[in-house]
Amino acid sequence: MSTYHLDKILNTVINADCIEAMKQIADNTIDVIFADPPYNLQLGEALRRPDNTDVKGVYEEWDSFESIAEYDKYTKAWMQEARRILKENGTIWVIGSYHNIFRVGYIMQDLGFWILNDIIWNKTNPMPNFKGTRFTNAHETLIWATKNPKAKYTFKYEAMKALNDDVQMRSTWEIPLCTGNERLKNKTTGEKLHPTQKPEALLYRVIMASTNVGDIILDPFFGTGTTGAVAKKLGRQFIGIEKDTAYIAGAKERIAAIKVSSDETALEYSCKRKAPKVPxxxxxxxxxxxxxxxxxxxxxxxxxxxxxxxxxxxxxxxxxxxxxxxxxxxxxxxxxxxxxxxxxxxxxxxxxxxxxxxxxxxxxxxxx
Ligand SMILES: C[S@@+](CC[C@H](N)C(=O)[O-])C[C@H]1O[C@@H](n2cnc3c(N)ncnc32)[C@H](O)[C@@H]1O
Missing domain, CATH: 3.10.390 (SAND domain)
Structure with a gap:
């Protein structure tokens, strides 16, 4: 099996199945992995609003699995590769909803990952529960983990506090869904290019919290390239993997259009000087x-x-x-x-x- 030269795949999107692509990346090379895998939403019949218009759910083929057992098998397979390529002191973020996050967390713990936090992304503008049959589902969960309990991972505590008006950042994040100009559109139909494009604000916090300038962030389910876009804005490097070429085209165009300030001050962040030890x-x-x-x-x-x-x-x-x-x-x-x-x-x-x-x-x- 051939192995990628890391420098050759930095700041690029690999068009492949992520398990196969990750197999070609050497052990212990990636600083942070951000994974937004298929949720296996199992939506069944199309959902309609009270005015009889269609609700755009996730009906794509990439989100459907024959059974929960199949989903588990797939999750375990990509996660094993992710764990192998992650540096010993690296961290992984996996985002999911109630449909998959419990299975994801269980598999992560079985594989030896050490959970640091589960973050609640509280959507300030969630989609209503049209049928009125249960609570409005207004959040997603991000699991943040290391490869083992002893890892000396990066956490920018001071930068998080500074971002939050000098108050400790909590594990509940209030961030709106991705809408407006940020949302990539299909140029012919004008519809959303991707059903689950994540907001840049979410990735901003993830990347600021857990990486240093220059670090390599790999996203095995790149979609519209939100991870790559924010990585570029923050002076980090990314590797994207995505199997859908239309999403890749959208992601590449989006990332290429980003202009970054050349003033180094822009990327400086608060970092408490350690008090010198006095015996x-x-x-x-x-x-x-x-x-x-x-x-x-x-x-x-x-x-x-x-x-x-x-x-x-x-x-x-x-x-x-x-x-x-x-x-x-x-x-x-x-x-x-x-x-x-x-x-x-x-x-x-x-x-x-x-x-x-x-x-x-x-x-x-x-x-x-
Ligand atoms: C939940 S979406 C990610 C959305 C992304 N975070 C964004 O902001 O646009 C999952 C993506 O993974 C891709 N995908 C699913 N299975 C894959 C696989 N085995 N290998 C590579 N890409 C895959 C899908 O095409 C889809 O774009």
Whole structure:
């Protein structure tokens, strides 16, 4: 079996079955996979609105499977290849609806993927439930996972927070369906080119959260190329795989039309500088606390004497600020920096963390 040269397929769309195409990609080469596979909607008879007009569902041949067992077999086959080509520290996103996402998640766990989040994409403009027979189905689920629990994956926490007006980004995302000019049209009929084109805003968040500039994102079910379009806008590289040539033509035209700013500032993002590590010994070396000084907890229930080597002694126990803090509280862990206090010149009880902050400031670190 021939193997693709990675540079030759970067920023291109491969016209093939994704399982066959992925088989030609070397192991551990892809940073992130975004997969929007067939949902197996099993729609049955055509759906009509109360005014008797047709509801455009997904009736395409690519979305239909003979049975749920067939769907499972297919899911397992593409996912095994996806897992093999994903880097050890890479992540995979799979989007689906209630029709398939539970089976997808089950298969992912069976294959050894480690789930990081399930994201609810809450559609702000969902299609109504025309028959009034059940709740309006207003969301889809994205499963975000690593290859194994120990993976050191990319998560742009600070960038997500900055995108969200400085509030931690949650796992529920309010994003409208893809409509208006963003929606690709069939040039002859004027109808939607693709029944399930995803909104760029959704991919924007996925790509910003889990990749770095220059990373390779593979989408095995490329459709209209939403992943490629956003990857290009954000300075990432993509590999698309799609078996329908009409979708590929639409995707290529869409991506080619995107103009990207050449100013590097555009792609910079918030990234918290890690606070430098300061050992408790540094506080003693600088004379901020002297050997023999006494440290107390906030309520003065426990006290310990500071030794010259930076350890503490509390009754007969010796250990680090963290170990003795944990002992004092009968707990397994403790952040000694916030547990222990000293008495300052004004006879006030002050947390030793203020001394660590002094040292960090000397080192030029400015906290947030
Ligand atoms: C749910 S749609 C993806 C839509 C896409 N995310 C977008 O925004 O346009 C799934 C796509 O996968 C393609 N597809 C289905 N099975 C495939 C396979 N085995 N190999 C490659 N493409 C496949 C279909 O033609 C369809 O375009």
């Amino acid at each position: 408790f010994g540094a506080v003693i070396e600088r004379g901020l606390i002297a050997p023999g000084d006494i440290l107390y907890d906030e309520k003065k229930l426990h006290k310990a004497i500071v030794r010259s080597d930076g350890t503490l002694k509390m009754k007969n126990e010796v250990g680090s600020i963290h170990q003795l803090g944990a002992k004092a509280q009968n707990s397994v862990t403790c952040n000694g920096w916030v547990y222990w206090h000293f008495i300052n010149e004004q006879k006030k009880l002050v947390c030793i963390d203020t001394l660590r902050e002094l040292i960090r400031a000397e080192m030029g670190y400015v906290g947030e």
